[in-house]
Amino acid sequence: MATRKLSGFVPIQPPGGIWRSLRERLRVSPSPERLISTGRLVAVLFAALAIFLDPTRPAGFLNEAHYLLAVYLAFSLSLVIAPPSWPFGSSLHLISHGVDVLALAALVYLTDELSSPFFPFLPFILLATTLRWGILGAVIGALAMEALLLAIGWGDLWDGDSELNVFIMRSAYFLVAAAMLGYFGACRASNSKRFAQLASWSFAPATTDAQVWLTDLLGHASGLLRAERLVLIWQDKKGASGSVALWGPEGLRYSAIEDPSFWRTHAASLVQNPLSRKKEVAQLQAIGAALQWPNLIIDAAMVRSAHFAGATAVGRLYVVDANNRHEDAQHLTQITALRIGHELERLALIRAVADKARDQERVRLTRDLHDSVLQELTAASLKLKAARAAMPEEAREPLNGVSHIMAEQQRRIRLFVENSRTRESLPLRDLSLLLAERADELSDQWGCDIALSVQPPDMEAPGSLHRELTQLLNEATANAVRHGGATRLAVELQQQDKGLCLTIVDNGCGRVPSADDEPTWPRSLRARVRDMGGRLAITRYAPGLAMKIEVPLP
Structure with a gap:
């Protein structure tokens, strides 16, 4: 069914809606520029009302005061209707405040000087300059007020009816008001700076360090x-x-x-x-x-x-x-x-x-090791076994060493895969025994002597830590032999209050010290130590390289 629209019909709003609409219309703008312009206009309107209801003395200057007040009222109204587009703290606003000083000074002079009823409006200039320029504005406003007071009141002090007490009290009033307003202006500027610092507080880089x-x-x-x-x-x-x-x-x-x-x-x-x-x-x-x-x-x-x-x-x-x-x-x-x-x-x-990503990467790596590297090592071992069977007995010895290395790598990969698949915490293991076994294997693999010392000898640690220490020993041995030509390594593992200290010293040619305090090499070792939450330091560069690794206990 079609609906008819009634012309001239005004819907009746509920009392709450009327009240909200009225509040919206009467809402005061938070703009400080509008506050100054509106304050100026309100002050001039009350001055016009006061001088109309109760004309001021002396009567001879009443018409001039009316004309001046009308011009100042038009100036104030124009700033409310069309405020200037300058920034709030621009020095160009000194023009409008200069007009304020001249207009109010003339009104005070034309209406009984120090006893003028327009004197209470003079602090408006002080308030406006403080609001606009902070403590500097308070100083500018105070100087303007004191100069205005001196210019107007000087003649009033010597015209036979001295008002020295009024001059002194109003001077003190302007100085005290300037000091207090300057304090609030300085606080406002300081708070603005603090807010800016809070807003500029950027997030630190996404790091676990x-x-x-x-x-x-x-x-x-x-x-x-x-x-x-x-x-x-x-x-x-x-x-x-x-x-x-x-x-x-x-x-x-x-x-x-x-x-x-x-x-x-x-x-x-x-x-x-x-x-x-x-x-x-x-x-x-x-x-x-x-x-x-x-x-x-x-x-x-x-x-x-x-x-x-x-x-x-x-x-x-x-x-x-x-x-x-x-x-x-x-x-x-x-x-x-x-x-x-x-x-x-x-x-x-x-x-x-980061821990979740690390676990996911470990699972992916485990799957890749099992499906590719381990299977290929198994295939290579079978081919090596067949090739060794076809060779004379005296020619099999080099292949036996290679076959032993491949079998050990297969065993380590299987152990890594099994440990990565289980979600239970790994049991404590004897570090001295396990590291000694790995040191013997590395000695045979790289053709070097490794002297291992573990203190205390019965030190135990989770299997995950043993795996990490084994990897550190593997990489350090490989670097010492390949890059330094080392034939002997001294490895010492000590338990500290909150972690372990691993010292590795070789008899190789060493390295040339880096220009930086913190060299990037050895990259792989440093990355692994950092992931463990530890620190690596080079304590000697030549002859032979010495490094100290500190890692926390899990």
Whole structure:
């Protein structure tokens, strides 16, 4: 059925809709330019109303005051209707504020000078310049007001009816107002700069290296909070482990802590918010003593902290030397701590994704090894066996060595495939015995002597760590013989507090030191050590190459 449209019909809005519509119409624009223009117009309108209802003295200048007020009203209205297109902080706005100074000065002069009713409108200039240019605008406005007051009131001081007290009080009023408004202008400029720094806080590179991530994160936080030293402490929610980082002029100090007693001492302070100043100082002193940070000098008056908590970690950010003591500094510290907490969540996610990708790559590699390399080695072994059977007995010895090497490689590949397919944790294994067996095999394969020392001799480690150490030994031996011509290697494995230290020294020709402090070679070894979360350092270049590898225990 067709509907008829009634002409002239106005739908009735519900009371809530009318109220919302009215609020939209009366909504004040947040533009500071419009605020200044509207404030100027409102002040002039009230001045016109006041002078119309109650004419000012002296009566002889009343017409001039009316004309001047009408011109100033037209000027104010024009700026509201067609505001200038200049940037808000442009120096061209000095033109409009210069008109304000001249207009108000003339009105004050024409209407009883120091006792003029237009004097209360003079601070409008001070407010406008402060809003536009901050503390510099406050200084400019104060100088303009004092010059205007001196120009108008000087004659009033010597005309027989001195108003010195009014002159002094209004001068003091302008100076105090300029100081207070300048303070708020400086705070506004500082907050704008802080907001810009917060907005420019870019994400750190997607890396699982905690020290690289912390250097970028705490360096930006230090500039944002205007503090030279920061202490960040956080604990993993899944276990009694965590980390502590100190950022200062000397750089980053980072420590991973697995001591349960340390975290029992600091667990309450990580979740408590807010924390008293005395408690903050006590916690910082305890952290510095536990980690032996002698340069951690604490001034109780300059310490702030903020708590953060996420799905994977809970912690606290300490600002050790807070130079900014503004009341908003604590809020900024809290925002920074929350951002760091979010970055911790992102780092945990990156690591989880990296572990997942590594597992998937290991599965793919296992499948490829089983379906291609292992099968081809098996085929090659069969052909080698057939060829050896067709040869005389005295000519079989070289092929026997090759056949033994191929059989050992097949055994290792099968073991790798089996370990990769199982999801259960690998059992602990005797490192001394297994590495000694591999050292003997490498000695026969490369024709070199390998002296192995394991301390303590009965050291045990998971099968995954044994596999990684075996690969490190394989690559180091191959590099020493092929590139250095080494005939002897000394390998020493020692257990440290939180990991293992593997030292490998050969008697080869060595290498020429790199111009960089951190050479890229040997690439494969460095990549494997980095994936294990360890460090590799070249301790001697020639004669013979010596390297030190430190890896954490899983």
